[in-house]
Amino acid sequence: MSFTRKSADLTPIVDTVFAIVEKAKEDKKINGDDAVIDATIGSLYDESAQLVAYDTVFDHYDAIDHRSKAAYAVSFTGNPDFRREVYDWVTYGTKLNLAHSVIATPGGSGAVSIGFTTFLDEGETAILPEIAWGSYKLMVHENNMKAVFYKNFDGDHFNLPSLKEAIDSVKDRQDRIVIVLNDPCQNPTGYTLSHAEWKELIACLNEVSKTNHVILINDIAYFDYAYESMKETRSYMNYFNDISENVMIEVCFSCSKTLTSYGLRCGAALVLAKNQKDVREVEIIMEKKARATWSNIPNAAMKNFVWAVTDGRDLFLKEKAEYVALIRERSSLFLKEADEAGLPYYPYKEGFFVTIKVEDNKVRDAFHNALMAHHIYTVEVNHGIRVAVCSLPLKKVQGLAAKMKQILDSVQ
Numbered sequence: 405m406s407f408t409r410k411s412a413d414l415t416p417i418v419d420t421v422f423a424i425v426e427k428a429k430e431d432k433k434i435n436g437d438d439a440v441i442d443a444t445i446g447s448l449y450d451e452s453a454q455l456v457a458y459d460t461v462f463d464h465y466d467a468i469d470h471r472s473k474a475a476y477a478v479s480f481t482g483n484p485d486f487r488r489e490v491y492d493w494v495t496y497g498t499k500l501n502l503a504h505s506v507i508a509t510p511g512g513s514g515a516v517s518i519g520f521t522t523f524l525d526e527g528e529t530a531i532l533p534e535i536a537w538g539s540y541k542l543m544v545h546e547n548n549m550k551a552v553f554y555k556n557f558d559g560d561h562f563n564l565p566s567l568k569e570a571i572d573s574v575k576d577r578q579d580r581i582v583i584v585l586n587d588p589c590q591n592p593t594g595y596t597l598s599h600a601e602w603k604e605l606i607a608c609l610n611e612v613s614k615t616n617h618v619i620l621i622n623d624i625a626y627f628d629y630a631y632e633s634m635k636e637t638r639s640y641m642n643y644f645n646d647i648s649e650n651v652m653i654e655v656c657f658s659c660s661k662t663l664t665s666y667g668l669r670c671g672a673a674l675v676l677a678k679n680q681k682d683v684r685e686v687e688i689i690m691e692k693k694a695r696a697t698w699s700n701i702p703n704a705a706m707k708n709f710v711w712a713v714t715d716g717r718d719l720f721l722k723e724k725a726e727y728v729a730l731i732r733e734r735s736s737l738f739l740k741e742a743d744e745a746g747l748p749y750y751p752y753k754e755g756f757f758v759t760i761k762v763e764d765n766k767v768r769d770a771f772h773n774a775l776m777a778h779h780i781y782t783v784e785v786n787h788g789i790r791v792a793v794c795s796l797p798l799k800k801v802q803g804l805a806a807k808m809k810q811i812l813d814s815v816q
Contacts, residue, residue: 420783424444427776428442431781441796443780443781443790443792443793443804444792445792447794448795449796455664456664457664461663461664461712464712465668468704468707468708472704477508477706478703480699481690481694482507483703485710486508486709487672489713489714490508490657490709494638494657497634497636498641500641504674504683507690507691508671509673510669512624512656512661512671513658513671514669514698515656515673516539516584518690518693519621519656520549521693527548529552529578530583531551531571532551533585534553534787537586554566554567556590556595564604564608567583567605567608568608571608575615580618581619585620585621586623588640589629589630589753593757595752596630603643606643606644613648613649614650616650617651619652620654622653622654625660626755626756628724629756630728630755631753641655647678651678652677652686653676654676655674656671656672658671731755732754735752735793738801739805741805744805744806745809746809747760747805749761758790759790760782760788760791760808765786768787769784771812771815772789775811778811780808791804
C-alpha cells in the first residue's frame with residue numbers, strides 16, 4: 405500500500421547539474437576562483453563572473469507599483485497586452501497567415517510541459533532529440549508517456565532521415581505525432597537549422613500529415629541570443645505558412661532567457677495552425693490546464709515584458725546586444741582554439757552552449773571525472789560534454805579547449 409498514485413515512479417530525482425555546481429563551489433573555496441573553471445552555469449554571466457540581470461529590465465521592474473506585483477493577472481491565460489506583445493515579439497518581421505493563440509505559462513518549460521499533456525494521452529509516445537535538455541524526457545515520463553529519439557546530426561547537418569525513422573516507428577501506433585525541436589540556438593549544442601533544413605522539415609511534416617495529425621513543439625528558449633538580427637533570426641517561421649491543415653506548431657517562448665529573469669517564471673505557448681477551429685480547441689484545453697495547474701502567471705512579470713518590448717525596447721535591445729556580442733566573442737575564441745587543438749565538437753552556430761563530441765558515454769563519464777580532477781567543471785549530456793560559454797569569462801575560455809583535448813586524450 406502507498407499514499408501515491410499507482411503509476412508513480414518513486415525513484416528520487418538526481419539533479420546532476422546541481423551536484424556538479426556544488427562541487428565547483430567547494431573547489432573554489434579550497435583552491436580559489438582563479439584555479440577553477442566552472443562551465444556548468446546555464447545562465448548569462450558577465451566578465452566579473454556575476455549573474456547578468458539587465459538594468460533596463462530590473463530598474464523598471466523595481467518601479468512597478470507594489471499593488472501590481474501583488475495583484476492577480478487579468479486572466480489565467482495571461483494579460484491581453486502580454487499575449488499580444490508576445491506574439492508580435494516572437495513573430496517579428498514574419499508574415500504568418502495562420503490562426504493563432506497565446507497562453508501565458510510559467511517559463512518556457514511550462515509551455516513545453518503543457519504541450520505534451522495537451523497533445524498526447526497517457527501511454528502515447530513523443531519524439532525527442534537524442535542530445536537535448538534532459539527535462540523533455542522527464543516531462544514525458546512524469547505524464548506516463550513514452551519517448552523515442554532521433555539523432556540530431558548527420559555530419560554537420562540536421563539529421564532528417566533519423567527523424568523520419570523515429571516518426572515511422574510511432575505513426576502506426578497513434579493518431580497524433582508530437583515532435584520536439586529546440587531551435588534556434590539549440591541546447592546543448594548551439595546548432596541552428598538552415599532555411600533549407602526548415603523547408604525540408606516542413607515538407608516532411610506535411611507528408612506525415614496525410615495519415616496522422618502532426619504537432620511540432622518548437623522550443624525557442626534561447627532564440628534571442630542568436631547572432632543574426634531579430635528579423636533574420638525569426639525568418640525561418642515564414643516556412644510555417646506552408647504547413648498542411650493536419651499540422652500544428654506550438655512555439656514555446658521563455659521570458660527567463662530573453663529578460664535574464666530566470667527565477668521570475670514567465671513564458672508563453674504560441675499555437676499556430678491553418679484553421680481557427682483547431683487552434684480554439686487547443687486553447688480551451690490549455691486554458692483548463694493552466695487554471696488547474698498553476699492558476700496564474702506573475703502579473704508584474706507580464707507587465708515588465710510588455711514595457712521592455714514597447715516603451716523600453718531601444719534601451720533593452722541595446723543592453724542585450726552587448727551581451728550577445730560577448731557570448732559570440734567567447735564562443736568564437738573557444739571554437740578557434742578547439743579547432744587548433746583538434747577537440748571534437750558538435751556543429752555550433754550560436755547560443756549559450758558548445759558541446760564536445762564524445763559518442764561513447766563510458767568515455768564521456770571518464771572524461772568528465774578527469775576534467776573535475778583538473779578543476780574543470782562541465783555538464784554531461786548524452787554523447788557529449790556541455791560547455792557553458794554563456795557564463796565563462798574570456799580569461800577562462802582562453803586555453804580551455806587545449807586543456808580539454810589533453811585530458812580527453814588521456815582517457816581514450
